[in-house]
Amino acid sequence: MSDSKSSLIWFNGEHVPEHQATVSVLSHALHYGTSVFEGIRAYKTHKGTAVFRLQDHIQRLFDSAKIYRLKQPYTQEQVEEAIRENLRVNGFESAYIRPLIFAGNVGLGVGSAQGKNCEVMVASMQWGAYLGEEALEQGIDVCVSSWNRVAPNTLPSGAKAGGNYLSSQLINEESHRHGYAEGLALDVNGLLSEGSGENVFLVKKGKLYTPPLSAGILPGITRDTIAHLAKRLDLEVVEQNIAREALYLADEVFMCGTAAEITPVRSVDRQQVGAGKCGPVTKQLQTAFFGLFNGETEDSEGWLDFI
Numbered sequence: 393m394s395d396s397k398s399s400l401i402w403f404n405g406e407h408v409p410e411h412q413a414t415v416s417v418l419s420h421a422l423h424y425g426t427s428v429f430e431g432i433r434a435y436k437t438h439k440g441t442a443v444f445r446l447q448d449h450i451q452r453l454f455d456s457a458k459i460y461r462l463k464q465p466y467t468q469e470q471v472e473e474a475i476r477e478n479l480r481v482n483g484f485e486s487a488y489i490r491p492l493i494f495a496g497n498v499g500l501g502v503g504s505a506q507g508k509n510c511e512v513m514v515a516s517m518q519w520g521a522y523l524g525e526e527a528l529e530q531g532i533d534v535c536v537s538s539w540n541r542v543a544p545n546t547l548p549s550g551a552k553a554g555g556n557y558l559s560s561q562l563i564n565e566e567s568h569r570h571g572y573a574e575g576l577a578l579d580v581n582g583l584l585s586e587g588s589g590e591n592v593f594l595v596k597k598g599k600l601y602t603p604p605l606s607a608g609i610l611p612g613i614t615r616d617t618i619a620h621l622a623k624r625l626d627l628e629v630v631e632q633n634i635a636r637e638a639l640y641l642a643d644e645v646f647m648c649g650t651a652a653e654i655t656p657v658r659s660v661d662r663q664q665v666g667a668g669k670c671g672p673v674t675k676q677l678q679t680a681f682f683g684l685f686n687g688e689t690e691d692s693e694g695w696l697d698f699i
C-alpha cells in the first residue's frame with residue numbers, strides 16, 4: 393500500500409494526522425481479530441471524483457458488523473459522508489479507501505467487546521493497480537492453493553472481517569513463495585471458491601461462470617458489477633459449483649475485486665489458460681467497467697457517488 397503518512401485520517405468523528413490516529417497495544421482487535429472493514433475505490437471520472445458503489449460498500453460494512461454484533465455510534469450516512477469528506481480534505485482525485493470498525497482497548501477477555509462501542513476510522517491513499525498495470529493487459533499466473541477457504545459455520549465468509557484475512561494471507565503468501573502472482577482457493581468441499589482478495593470468473597463458450605455465495609466467498613461488489621455489465625452485453629452469467637479442473641479447460645479466467653479490478657489470469661498451475669493473455673470476453677468487460685469512469689459506459693445504476 394502506498395504512503396498514507398501525510399494524509400489525514402477520519403478517526404472516531406474527526407480528521408487527524410495519521411500519527412495521531414493511534415490505538416492501544418491492548419486493543420481487542422489486535423489480539424482477537426475483532427474488526428470489519430471495506431476496500432473502496434474513488435475514480436477520477438469525466439465529471440469529477442466519484443466513489444464507486446459507496447452505499448453498497450457501506451451496507452456490506454454494516455452487514456459485517458451485524459454478523460459479529462459489533463456496535464458503533466455512526467449511521468451509514470455518517471460513514472459515507474466521512475469518506476467523501478476524507479477525500480476532499482486530502483485533495484485526492486482518485487484513491488483506495490479503507491473504512492474500519494474495530495474493538496479498541498475494552499479489556500482482554502474474549503467477550504470484553506460485547507455490547508461496547510467500537511472505534512471507527514476511514515483512511516484514503518493513492519494506490520494504483522493492485523496486481524500491477526501490466527497484469528490488467530497481460531494477465532497473471534496463479535496457482536490453486538493448498539489452503540482451503542473458510543468452511544461454512546466456522547468463520548462466515550459473507551462478513552468482511554479482519555480475521556478472515558489470515559486465511560487470505562496463507563493463500564497469498566504460499567502463491568508468492570512458489571512464484572505466482574496470486575492463489576485461488578478451493579472451498580472445504582474441494583470446489584472453486586475465490587482468491588485471497590478477489591472473486592473469480594471463468595469463460596467457456598461465451599458464457600460466464602462464477603462460484604455461488606455458498607462456496608465460502610465474499611459477496612464481491614465487483615462480482616455483482618460484472619454480472620450487471622454482462623447482462624448489458626448479452627453475456628450469460630451462471631452461478632454454480634465449479635470443479636478445479638474447469639480452470640484448466642476454460643477459454644478465459646479472470647479475477648475481480650475493488651483492488652484487483654478485472655485482472656485476466658493467463659495460467660493456472662502453469663497450464664496456459666486459453667491464448668495465455670487477456671481474452672476477448674474479459675477485455676469486453678474491462679472496457680465496460682473502466683467505461684463507467686471515462687463516460688463511455690452509462691452509469692444507469694447510479695453507482696458513481698460524486699464527492
Ligand code: PMP
Pocket residue numbers: 431560586587588589590591609610611612613614615648649650651
Ligand atoms: N473476496 C475477498 C476475500 C476479498 O477480500 C475481496 C475484496 N474486497 C473480494 C472477494 C472482492 O470484493 P469486492 O469486489 O467487493 O472488492
